[in-house]
Amino acid sequence: MLPFARVAVIGCGLIGSSLLRAVRTHMPTVRLTATDADPAVRARVVELQLADDVADNAGAAVVDADLVVLCVPVGAIGAVATEIAGELAPGAIVSDVGSVKASVLADLSAALPGVAIIPAHPVAGTERSGPDAGFPSLFHQRWCILTPPEGADEADIARLAAFWSRLGSNVETMDARHHDLVLAVTSHIPHLIAYSIVGTASDLEGVTNSEVIKFSAGGFRDFTRIAASDPVMWRDVFLSNKDAVLDVLQRVTEDLTALQRAIRWGDGDTLHDRFAASRAIRRAVIDAGQDTAAPDFGRDHK
Ligand code: NAP
Secondary structure, eight states: SSSSSEEEOOOOOOHHHHHHHHHHHTTTSSSEEOOSSHHHHHHHHHHHTTTSEOOOOOOOOTOSSSEEEEEEOOHHHHHHHHHHTTTTOTTTTEEOOOSSHHHHHHHHHHHTTSSOOOEEEOOOOOOOSHHHHHHOOTTOOOOOEEOTTOOHHHHHHHHHHHHHHHHEEEEEEEEEEHHHHIIIIIIIIIHHHHHHHHHHHHHHHTTTTTTHTTTGGTTTTHHHHHHSSSSHHHHHHHHHHHHHHHHHHHHHHHHHHHHHHHTTTTTTTHHHHHHHHHHHHHHHHHHHHHHHHSSSGGGGOO
């Protein structure tokens, strides 16, 4: 039996439109209703036939849904929750896909007292945005982390876990604060570093006579992919996960200072040890199925 019969998706960008496509592919009988704040996005969802109905606003989208998934930037979750508060069907589960979980849980709980809230984060994405960027296999073999509040109904958690499993994800349950710390290390800080390095390089363009772009294959281009990610989404991630990001950033700064000292004093052993340990971590990421083993991310060098 399907975990849900009528699913409403609010926000039809990369993640929302991928979710619509994935549900269509893996659970074709589920009735899909979609909406987005942007009328051009709503029109595109109609054109692409991603949903059975496209509503003009979030309230109208959720009226008969048994699962509502908010796929908007983290900073917009509270406002959308307020919009749908009076419109939800009895027993509906409200979830989301936000990259930060403690602030989302607080915003949803404040706006939707008495509603079954099970926040979720599919750890899957690309640097692209909008309804044309989505694809149905985005969640295949990727983790989806559920962060239910204390006291959440086990049956509701199991239904949402079954939903994401059917979309091809591996599901794990975690406390929201722990999620935010783990993701600060694995996702948020790497994005911050990429944004920072690309900004520094662009400031130095004048000094280097445009050679930064010309010789970018020396590692820089891989940072530019990460730093091409959606600015609104990432602004909201850093504002919403401030404490964990600042904690981890402090550690990163100390570690960078240690490397700086090793370079200054010609301490090759420290540099070698640190780089060798990093290589082992890359191997572990590949062994865990999180990336291809092909050299240079499998780029075609023909
Ligand atoms: P996106 O492609 O920019 O799409 C977000 C969509 O939500 C846009 O069409 C946006 O419309 C719409 N929206 C914004 N505020 C809204 C509101 N109040 N009501 C209805 N629609 C609204 O972003 P995305 O990459 O799909 O990210 C969506 C969520 O997924 C974020 O919470 C993000 O943290 C999470 N996430 C992203 C990734 C990733 O790699 N991108 C991975 C995992 C999770 P406008 O353009 O008009 O604002």
